Amino acid sequence: MPLDFGCNRLQTRRRSGATANGEEASVAVTISDVAKAAGVSASTVSRALTRPERVDAETKARIFAEIERLGYKVNRAARGLVTGRTSNLAVIVADLANPFFPDIVKGIQLRAHRRNLTTLLADSGENPEAELNLVGSLAPQVDGIVLCGSRMSDEQLAKAQQLAPVLLVNRSASGVPAVAVDNADGMRQAVRHLRALRHRRIGYVGGPTTSRSHHDRVDGARRAAADNGMELIELGNVEPSFGGGAAAADSVLLAEVSAVLTYNDMIAIGLMHRLVGYGVRVPDEISVVGFDDIPLAEMTYPPLTTVRFPRREAGEAAVDRLMRVLDGAEPEDDAAPLPTELVVRGSTTRLQTSPEGNHA
Secondary structure, three states: OOOOOOOOEEOOOOOOOEEEOOEEEEOOHHHHHHHHHHHHOOOHHHHHHHOOOHHOOOHHHHHHHHHHHEEEEOOOHHHHHHOOOOOOOEEEEOOOOOOHHHHHHHHHHHHHHHHHOOEEEOOOOOHHHHHHHHHHHHHHHHHEEEEOOOOHHHHHHHHHHHHEEEEEOOOOOOOOOOOEEEEHHHHHHHHHHHHOOOOOOOEEOOOOOOOOOHHHHHHHHHHHHHOOOEEEEEEEEOOOHHHHHOHHHHHHHHHOEEEEEEOOHHHHHHHHHHHHHHOOOOOOOOOEEEEEOOOOHOOOOOOOOEEEHHHHHHHHHHHHHHHHHHHHOOOOOOOOOEEEEOOOOOHHHOEEEEOOOOOO
């Protein structure tokens, strides 16, 4: 017999009954009412709510249309008694002030809402110890935790796994389920773009050494530079912020590169701002490439050439993959990373050379 999880909102338009004094009394809309209206079984409605990937798109659309029309809401407490789950997911981000993270969180929330899950959000402040403490605090309240840009060491991640089911976004660690993004290929695209614009000596401004994506990106830039016969000058690591990018400007100029790649867009934007303040023309005297394609990237002047990180897609995939793990599936260690895409704007241009072949 299908389970009926009940509801927590009454729908007076759909069902009503008469009281002893003749007045109308509202009656709760049940999962069976939704099933009847959609022309499916109650178990199919239940599956659409808890495992939507197992229901075909047309049926799922019809079910959710009836859920919306009838005002049906899942009773989380009742379902928790049956499933042993809280219907809560936690999301811990490295730095909520970083414009990179909101779109990931948005993707998580949208997909979680579709699955009738509530999301709890926390910020670790780029502190691995604080991140582990947050996992411990949130574990009793949630079914699983999504870690966005985790700064924890592999040892700390192993401890976190003992506290709650966790899933990583843009980070990988042995035995931990993750949603990966092809950072290395993003850098390959960026380096190839600069090579096509005749740049030969380029720089890279790195991000936090504790960030796995930093290592993936600099490794990708090294390989791509070697493959394209280019010289890559590594210019150290800075805070992944506007201020970090501004602080890197002197090192960039001293390196005498014609173009520079950066760990993220905020570094690139800060770098361009400081270079313009120095009287350096971007991109005529130096081209700049960011990474992430945050909304600010196309609002700068010149608009920033960058590598698009599929942030919302990563958030949606994180919820789907974590729920599969909670349902007993094996972590997908070999799951293909999400693709990145170079977005060419105004901060890169063809290198101008003098008749002797030197940078003009």
